[in-house]
Amino acid sequence: MKRQPDLLWILVILFGLGVVTTGYAQSLWANKTDAPIEIAQQPQPFKR
Structure with missing residues (x-):
C-alpha cells in the first residue's frame, strides 16, 4: 500500500x-x- 504525499x-515544496x-x-x-534607469525629475518652482 503506497502512501501518497500530503498536500x-x-x-511547502512549491x-x-x-x-x-x-x-x-x-x-x-x-x-x-x-538596464535603462528611468529618473523622473519633479519640476522645480521658479525662485527669485
Missing part, C-alpha cells in the same frame, strides 16, 4: 521553490548594469 508537503526562484531573479535584476 501540505507539496504546497512555496520554497517560489521563494528561491524569486530571490534568484531579484539578484539577477539587481546586478544588471546595462
Whole structure:
C-alpha cells in the first residue's frame, strides 16, 4: 500500500521553490548594469 504525499508537503515544496526562484531573479535584476534607469525629475518652482 503506497502512501501518497500530503498536500501540505507539496504546497511547502512549491512555496520554497517560489521563494528561491524569486530571490534568484531579484539578484539577477539587481546586478544588471546595462538596464535603462528611468529618473523622473519633479519640476522645480521658479525662485527669485
